[in-house]
Amino acid sequence: MDEETKNNSPENKGEKAGQNQLNIELSEEIAEGIYSNLAIITHSNSEFVADFIQVMPGTPKARVKSRILLTPQHAKRFMKALNDNIAKYESIHGQIKEAEAVNVVPMNFGGPPAQA
Numbered sequence: 001m002d003e004e005t006k007n008n009s010p011e012n013k014g015e016k017a018g019q020n021q022l023n024i025e026l027s028e029e030i031a032e033g034i035y036s037n038l039a040i041i042t043h044s045n046s047e048f049v050a051d052f053i054q055v056m057p058g059t060p061k062a063r064v065k066s067r068i069l070l071t072p073q074h075a076k077r078f079m080k081a082l083n084d085n086i087a088k089y090e091s092i093h094g095q096i097k098e099a100e101a102v103n104v105v106p107m108n109f110g111g112p113p114a115q116a
Contacts, residue, residue, distance in 0.1 A: 034065045048075040 036052035
């Protein structure tokens, strides 16, 4: 048996899969998830910050429900994975229709309003 055949054998693939396996735990609290209808993404030279917010109609105030920090490399992998999942979703359910853009977020984030 040549080296390539040996490396691609089912027995060897099973060994490799076991070595690369990651056991991920999901607590009940995290499994419930957090609803978000607004995301604000910013970045620095070393990280991306994604703030997930729940905006309630008629309420002038909203609170960040979750903040995720990503390295630039992880942010790019996340973007690719999200694009792939959206494509799969749309192939089954049809194209996602985008809502009209509505500017509901004051961009002062609780600081003093900008003055000209």
